[in-house]
Amino acid sequence: MLRRNGCAQPQDRNAEPVRDLLRTMRNGFELVSPSIEGLPQYAAALERGWSPDNLRDVSQEQLAAIRKDPEAFLRDAVSLDVPVILPDGRKVPRLPFHPFWMWDGEFCGSTSLRFQHGTEELPPHCTGHIGYAVVPWKRGRGYATKSLRMLLPIARVEGLARVMVTCDDDNEASRRVIVSSGGKLAGRGPSPLVNGKTLLTFWIDTNEP
Ligand SMILES: CC(C)(COP(=O)(O)OP(=O)(O)OC[C@H]1O[C@@H](n2cnc3c(N)ncnc32)[C@H](O)[C@@H]1OP(=O)(O)O)[C@@H](O)C(=O)NCCC(=O)NCCS
Numbered sequence: 001m002l003r004r005n006g007c008a009q010p011q012d013r014n015a016e017p018v019r020d021l022l023r024t025m026r027n028g029f030e031l032v033s034p035s036i037e038g039l040p041q042y043a044a045a046l047e048r049g050w051s052p053d054n055l056r057d058v059s060q061e062q063l064a065a066i067r068k069d070p071e072a073f074l075r076d077a078v079s080l081d082v083p084v085i086l087p088d089g090r091k092v093p094r095l096p097f098h099p100f101w102m103w104d105g106e107f108c109g110s111t112s113l114r115f116q117h118g119t120e121e122l123p124p125h126c127t128g129h130i131g132y133a134v135v136p137w138k139r140g141r142g143y144a145t146k147s148l149r150m151l152l153p154i155a156r157v158e159g160l161a162r163v164m165v166t167c168d169d170d171n172e173a174s175r176r177v178i179v180s181s182g183g184k185l186a187g188r189g190p191s192p193l194v195n196g197k198t199l200l201t202f203w204i205d206t207n208e209p
Helices: 015-023 039-047 059-068 070-077 143-157 172-180
Strands: 030-032 097-103 107-114 130-134 162-168 184-190 198-205
Touching (some): 030 143, 039 107, 097 143, 130 143, 143 162, 143 172, 162 172, 172 198
Antiparallel strands (some): 030 097, 097 107, 162 198
16 A cells, blocks of 8 residues: 555645545545655556556656656646646646546556536636546556546535536547446537547536446
8 A cells, every 4th residue: 555644645625535535435446646655656657658648648758757856746746836738739727636546556547636616617628527547457447437436526525516527439438437427428529629539528416326
């Protein structure tokens, strides 16, 4: 198990209730805060070509940053002061967020909840409240589904009665993750971020499932 002291923590007023929620939900599979102890496994996943960003391959740039200064990489990973770079190169401010690593004794992937305080609205460049990416060698074990479900009570703590989650219409695995977690299809349309892609939009009640 990863040591919690010294872990990078999300910058949020609800960080403590969120940690309490996660403590009650561990069962072999955990969502953990990015940590210096887990960083070698995270870097190994990047070396194998995995990217935590589904819209832009960030594996090489993140590896370079980790090699340069691991502590600074972790600080930046949870900082609201570091902008998000979109696929078209635009830099946009980061929303308040809770970033986690999936962990089953080993690094399995990453997920995050992002939101704006006091509203369920998201800016156009943010295509959903929750995103996830599982390393290829840990897929098909239910980890994305578990992660999404574990984030719903955290979203509730942040005041969201429902969350928006999207996936490409040809991403059957992600569509199944969303639907089996209570996702109700609310729309289908062109992706605002990737030309030629069609995005399915779902809403999930945070009391689900
Ligand atoms: C999508 C992704 C997160 C799923 O992760 P996962 O941990 O393998 O998902 P789960 O094990 O929880 O499985 C989810 C469902 O998809 C199904 N599934 C898994 N791989 C599949 C595939 N290649 N094609 C179709 N269905 C698939 C599973 O059988 C399961 O369905 P079920 O609940 O009806 O049995 C993972 O494939 C991934 O990281 N992909 C790249 C990044 C990405 O697409 N992120 C989501 C962006 S919206």
